[in-house]
Amino acid sequence: MSSAGFWDSLCEVHGGLSHAVMHEAGHAVVAVLLDFVFEDVSVYVDPWAHQVEIGRVRGGGVRFSSPDELERIVQADPKGSAPFFFAGVLAERAGFGHVLDRSFEVDLNLWRTYADLVGGQTPESIESAIGESVGALIATTNEILRDRSSELLGVCHALGEHDEMVLTFEEVRSIVAAF
Ligand SMILES: [Zn+2]
Numbered sequence: 559m560s561s562a563g564f565w566d567s568l569c570e571v572h573g574g575l576s577h578a579v580m581h582e583a584g585h586a587v588v589a590v591l592l593d594f595v596f597e598d599v600s601v602y603v604d605p606w607a608h609q610v611e612i613g614r615v616r617g618g619g620v621r622f623s624s625p626d627e628l629e630r631i632v633q634a635d636p637k638g639s640a641p642f643f644f645a646g647v648l649a650e651r652a653g654f655g656h657v658l659d660r661s662f663e664v665d666l667n668l669w670r671t672y673a674d675l676v677g678g679q680t681p682e683s684i685e686s687a688i689g690e691s692v693g694a695l696i697a698t699t700n701e702i703l704r705d706r707s708s709e710l711l712g713v714c715h716a717l718g719e720h721d722e723m724v725l726t727f728e729e730v731r732s733i734v735a736a737f
Pocket of ligand 1: 569570571572573577654656
């Protein structure tokens, strides 16, 4: 399957690439607001080129200076870091009314893994471990995205219009600061 065919197959209405841009812009804006310094945020125009690197086809991501860096951020504050992880799928839902398959599952599982909230955990045990329910954290993240919808759309456009679909932390920060 071609790259264009891959992206088109993910959503016939909006195109999968639009979903991926909105999703990654959501992560990037919330990272800036929480002062989580990353290297860059990108959407993989050619997802097949990244297949080997990560073992499966993936649409993009926020890249930190090292994989340990994101784990360190989550371990330091599991509750406070959750909006960064949830912002991708929630931006997508806010923008398009639906999300791509597995869009939330992957990010939620990554947060849970870094926060040591895997294996036999229930919604109740997660709530008692971090002091807030996942539902409440989703509501908090939706509020942030609503308050910052102009910033979100600004980053979305900049990322979508960039030839290589990549923005550095400084580029995202300056877009967010412009509002
Ligand atoms: Zn769609």
